[in-house]
Amino acid sequence: MTAPWLPDEAPQIYAITHNRDVVSIRQTIRVLAQRCRLSLVDQTKMITAASELARNTLVYGGGGAVKAGLVEKDGRRGIAALFEDSGPGIADVNLAMTDGWTSGSGLGLGLSGARRLVDEFDLVTEVGVGTTVTVIKWAR
Amino acid sequence: MTERVPILRIGEVLVVSIQFDLEDQTVLRLQEDLAEQIVRRAARGVIIDITALEIVDSFVGRMLATIAEISRMLDAETVVVGMRPAVAITLVELGLSLGGVSTALDLEKGLARLRRSTISDEA
Ligand SMILES: Nc1ncnc2c1ncn2[C@@H]1O[C@H](COP(=O)(O)OP(=O)(O)OP(=O)(O)O)[C@@H](O)[C@H]1O
Ligand SMILES: [Mg+2]
Numbered sequence: 001m002t003a004p005w006l007p008d009e010a011p012q013i014y015a016i017t018h019n020r021d022v023v024s025i026r027q028t029i030r031v032l033a034q035r036c037r038l039s040l041v042d043q044t045k046m047i048t049a050a051s052e053l054a055r056n057t058l059v060y061g062g063g064g065a066v067k068a069g070l071v072e073k074d075g076r077r078g079i080a081a082l083f084e085d086s087g088p089g090i091a092d093v094n095l096a097m098t099d100g101w102t103s104g105s106g107l108g109l110g111l112s113g114a115r116r117l118v119d120e121f122d123l124v125t126e127v128g129v130g131t132t133v134t135v136i137k138w139a140r
Numbered sequence: 141m142t143e144r145v146p147i148l149r150i151g152e153v154l155v156v157s158i159q160f161d162l163e164d165q166t167v168l169r170l171q172e173d174l175a176e177q178i179v180r181r182a183a184r185g186v187i188i189d190i191t192a193l194e195i196v197d198s199f200v201g202r203m204l205a206t207i208a209e210i211s212r213m214l215d216a217e218t219v220v221v222g223m224r225p226a227v228a229i230t231l232v233e234l235g236l237s238l239g240g241v242s243t244a245l246d247l248e249k250g251l252a253r254l255r256r257s258t259i260s261d262e263a
Contacts, residue, residue: 019164044227
């Protein structure tokens with residue numbers, strides 16, 4: 001999935017290499033979500049999804065980056081975030097997307113929960129190469 | 141270096157009011173600090189006020205559930221207060237229903253809940 005970024009505003013890239021980056025990504029996503037006028041509930045869902053994905057990038061991907069910004073399609077605005085790492089990748093995507101499955105000590109809700117919280121979800125991964133997760137939430 | 145969330149005491153109740161968006165390390169530290177203080181101060185109840193939290197993700201959600209479990213084992217009861225409606229909706233959709241965590245709308249109702257259950261314990 002390629003996100004339809006706004007033509008007049010390039011998305012920004014933020015590093016995810018430290019715990020505190022997860023906190024600042026939540027703040028960045030909040031600002032963007034307010035700018036494209038997501039409802040309060042939709043803002044909360046998008047920030048929560050971003051928080052889950054940023055933590056996965058850090059913990060399992062060994063760090064990476066997120067590219068975030070506003071998108072537009074068919075006259076609708078939204079917010080997109082693309083999380084990218086060059087970590088180990090995910091061998092079994094179906095398993096990883098299962099509620100409650102974790103290879104670590106989490107609850108196994110990050111990926112599957114994030115997918116439920118957003119409008120569009122796309123995961124591309126290759127073992128030994130890395131993982132990219134793109135999410136979009138549209139304003140209603 | 142990580143920040144630390146202060147733990148206050150009102151009678152036999154420990155009160156934690158989370159005032160800012162927490163890093164994961166700070167969340168883990170709060171969990172440990174609370175377990176230790178429940179025992180050291182012989183607390184019967186714990187109130188975690190999350191009024192200021194705009195989001196609760198799986199990490200903080202798990203901390204709330206874990207504190208509730210730990211306090212139960214240490215003969216105390218945990219009440220989470222001030223959860224925003226948007227946070228509740230999001231948590232359910234995320235898949236975290238926090239079944240074992242008792243909640244109250246605000247600090248006052250949370251304190252009243254703990255008072256009632258400690259009185260009925262003694263009766
Ligand atoms: N970026 C990534 N790189 C490699 N593996 C990943 C990545 N993201 C997720 N995974 C794998 O997918 C599993 C499921 O991820 P998910 O976020 O759903 O759960 P979790 O992180 O284990 O727990 P939770 O997010 O509930 O705390 C992880 O345990 C991990 O094995
Ligand atoms: Mg996760």
